[in-house]
Amino acid sequence: MANVSPIERTLDIIELLADHPGGLAVSDIARRLRLPKSIAHRLLSILADRDFAIQDPITQHYRLAVRTAALGLRFFGHIRLNEVCQPLLNRLAQRTGEFVRVCAAENGELVWIASAQGSSEGLRYDPTMGAGPTLYATANGRAWLSTLTDADALAQIRRKGFILPRNYAGSLVTSEQQLLDELKQIRERRYAVSADESVIGITAFAAPIPDREDGPALGCVSVAGPSVRMPASRGGEIMPDLLAAAKELGEIWPIPNWKKLV
Incomplete structure (x- = not known):
């Protein structure tokens, strides 16, 4: 994974979370994508700061925000x-x-x-x-x-x-x-x-x-x-x-x- 850019890793996270609407723990995301936990946490924090992901205050699991789906719907609306x-x-x-x-x-x-x-x-x-x-x-x-x-x-x-x-x-x-x-x-x-x-x-x-x-x-x-x-x-x-x-x-x-x- 050393040659994979942060952008590619972020997109991998988005694709993974799209299949898990209930959210996933940072450790689970890191394991599934073979990422160091620290890198997964940093990328998830960026997604959350930009309102593309949300962290559940109780489970601490991350899931995609509605805004992410809305972008796709907006695109489909245009075409x-x-x-x-x-x-x-x-x-x-x-x-x-x-x-x-x-x-x-x-x-x-x-x-x-x-x-x-x-x-x-x-x-x-x-x-x-x-x-x-x-x-x-x-x-x-x-x-x-x-x-x-x-x-x-x-x-x-x-x-x-x-x-x-x-x-x-x-x-x-x-x-x-x-x-x-x-x-x-x-x-x-x-x-x-x-x-x-x-x-x-x-x-x-x-x-x-x-x-x-x-x-x-x-x-x-x-x-x-x-x-x-x-x-x-x-x-x-x-x-x-x-x-x-x-x-x-x-x-x-x-x-x-x-x-x-x-």
Whole structure:
């Protein structure tokens, strides 16, 4: 960690706390991020002084402040992503009766930005909007990777390796060759499938959101639900609506201001 800058370490702390709304002790943060406790405390103090983090007066645990989330919401408000996505997601969720999510691609990562629940009774899949999907181990991740060249897809994976987050159940892809074989199939059928991988008992179908300039996908849209209700055969039933939603999202996805100036 010696070559990691304080700014990078601070961002690591923000990402960690985003997944722990109840807060974490300084010692726990230091252990998880492999930081000296003194450095973790100093960076947390800076975040707290700037109102990006709050320390509970009783537990002494640190959590993110509402201001941090508000910045993200303010950004989404400016680029209108939620406004664009939500009506389409609501419609897709209603038609499929399952949980629908959209993630956006940025700097080789996928970030959840919106969701809609279509199941009104019985078994429901209703995850929190936590960290974005792991690229090689999820339907969304593999759908997005399939829009890259093989070389670029492998380069994205090699940044972190085949290492699963702690809360993931497993992955059918564990090597570069397996990934390339899977991406070839996804390109042929135009969608990706993940069954009992990131979450046991959950199956997801995902389609890439096409870029109007024929670049890598802007993100992905997915339909997920309990595996007992989502066998592979249901893909044929869901796919027309899923692919249509992905195409429509690509057509109306807002263009960033910097791209308008090019």
